[in-house]
Amino acid sequence: MDRPPPTIRPNGILAVLAAAGIVAALMQTLVVPLIGDLPRLLNTTASNATWAITATLLSAAVAVPIAGRLGDMYGKRRMLLISTFPLIAGSALCAMASGIVPMIVGRGLQGVGMAIVPLGISAMRDLLPPERLGSSIALMSSSMGIGGAFGLPLAAAVAQNSSWRVLFWAATVTCVVVAVLIWMFIPATELTTAAGRFDYLGALGLGIGLVCLLLAISKGAVWGWSSGTTLGLFAAAVVMLAVWGWWELRITAPLVDLRVTARPQVLLTNAAAVVVGFAMYAQSLIVPQLMQLPKATGYGLGQSMLAMGLWMAPSGLVMTAVAPLGARLSAARGPKVTLIAGSLVIALGYASSLVLMGSAAGLALVTCISSAGIGMAYGTLPALIMGAVPRSETAAANSFNTLMRSIGTSTAAAVVGVVLSQMSIHMGSHTLPSENGFRVGLLIGCGAALAAAAITVAIPVRRTAAPEPRSMSRV
Missing domain, CATH: 4.10.860 (DNA Excision Repair, Uvrb; Chain A)
Structure with missing residues (x-):
């Protein structure tokens, strides 16, 4: 890869793209503290209120691969800027919503903005010098977890101490700032494929x-x-x-070159992404419930939403710190080794939860251990993908890998939900997940992390890459 022109400032590019990724990911958890109150706030049913989360999931899944292909065809900077528009519009619409329908539409628009993460990773391949690429991609890839970890306590604090509308107006302003920063500091990337028919x-x-x-x-x-x-x-x-x-x-x-996707390195990396996504999200569903269940259950910790978010916030810092360390390990031993190590660390976090779930501090430690593994694993997935696909398909391939992670998180939500609903206890008029249900859910998460390590062992990594043709133009 040619070194970028001297006018390009790697530190500024990394800071802007990482901030954009964190803001886009933050939108995923922004509404979580409000779910219990949305039926009252928007005069709707609890079942309808859950669409405020489902809409974001669905729109992100559809938009990410499409935006990736358009980024390869028309320029990644252009698509990064375009992806900020639905974030801004969706946040503003949610802030003004007086019913559940505009809230769902706004949340769907926010989900479209998740395309920023794979687009940003792909732009880094074009803009950053080789010696900075590994650590930068690791940080950008981890931004999905970092944004989610920081978003929960931040959203809970604002929702608890101010109007819920302030939360979305603040998100609107933040997204505008991100759009301005991308426009000012992210250069045009070189086109590597003809802008043909979509x-x-x-x-x-x-x-x-x-x-x-x-x-x-x-x-x-x-x-x-x-x-x-x-x-x-x-x-x-x-x-x-x-x-x-x-x-x-x-x-x-x-839209997606399935022949490239079927290459063993790409296919198995995408399979690992599904299982890593499952392992990442399972503990995000279990730990908050354990912390907030009343102490009268004998295993719940009785924490408020805000306290729970603050206990989990250090995991975001751990993920931020570990991402560049994982990049160094990848540079020394290869991304495959780092992905195996990260998956095993996630499994260790789940295993430790079986003896640490009796206290808030213990569960905070569990999330930190798991987040360390997630930071390592998430940072290596794009490196494995980009090592097996031509530059002309970087954005599309990374977007498809991001989609695989989303399928993993969605499956985790379904599996954990079934386990906790089937293994429940009755307290008065309430039905609550049982302690054994939580333990089984944690064991399933541990098994998913071990499965990710096993899949990664089978990934064949190319030692050398064929020279790629020079780029066509800059957009």
């Missing part, structure tokens, strides 16, 4: 297939796993994704 049918087919799949996964517990709606959505997802795959293999400029 695969609209592929985008439509993938979008429909993903919505059917993730909707069935995220709502199956509510609708019933054997209900006609859930089974119908799963069936529609299988059919639509099969047709989409046939179409992508048939055309010359597909």
Whole structure:
């Protein structure tokens, strides 16, 4: 890779892109402290209120691969700027919402902004010198976890001490600042593929297939796993994704090049991404519940939402600190070794939870150990992907890998939800997850982390890369 021009400032690029990734990820947890109050605030039902989270998940899953392909075709800086527009509009719409429908639409727009993370990672490959690339990609890739870790206590503090609308107005202003910083400090990247015809049918087919799949996964517990709606959505997802795959293999400029995706290094890295995403999200669902359940249960810790968020906040700092250390390990031993090590550290965090779940400090330590592993693992996934794909498909391949992580997190939510609902106890008129249910959920998370390590062992890593043609133009 050629060294970037001297006018490019690596420190400024890294700071702006990392901040943009953290802000985009923060939107994912922004509404969590409000979920319990949304039915009252927006005059709706509790079931309808959960769509404020589901809408973000679905829109992000659809937008990320599409934005990645457009970034390869028309320039990553351009698509980074475009991705900030729905973040701004969605945050403002949520701030002004007086009913559940505008809130859901606004949250859906916020989800579209998640494309910033894979686009930023891909832009780094074009803009940063080789010696800075590993640590920078690791930090940017970890921004999804960092933003989520910091977003929960921040959102809880604002929601508890001010109007909930302030939370979204602050998000609007922050997103505007991010857009200005990208416009001012991120240079145009060099185009590595011709801006040909966009695969609209592929985008439509993938979008429909993903919505059917993730909707069935995220709502199956509510609708019933054997209900006609859930089974119908799963069936529609299988059919639509099969047709989409046939179409992508048939055309010359597909949305996702499945032949490249089928390469062993890319295929197994994406498989590892699904399981790492599962392992990352499972503890994010279990630990907050354990901290907030009343002490009368005998295992709950009786923490408030704000206190719980503050206990979990150090995990974001740990992830930030560990990401560059993981990059150094990758430089010395290769990203495959780092991904194996990160997966094993995540498994260690889950294993330690079985003896540390009796105190808030113990659970905080558990999240810090797990976050250290997540920081290592998330930072290596883009490196493994970019080591196996041509520069012309960097953004699309990274976006597809991000999508795989999202599928893992969605599956974790469904599996953990089923375990906790099936293994429950009754306290008065309330049904609560049992202590054994939490332990089983933690063991499943540990098993997922070990599975990620096992999959990674099988990844064949190329030692050398073929020279790539020089870029065509800058956009």
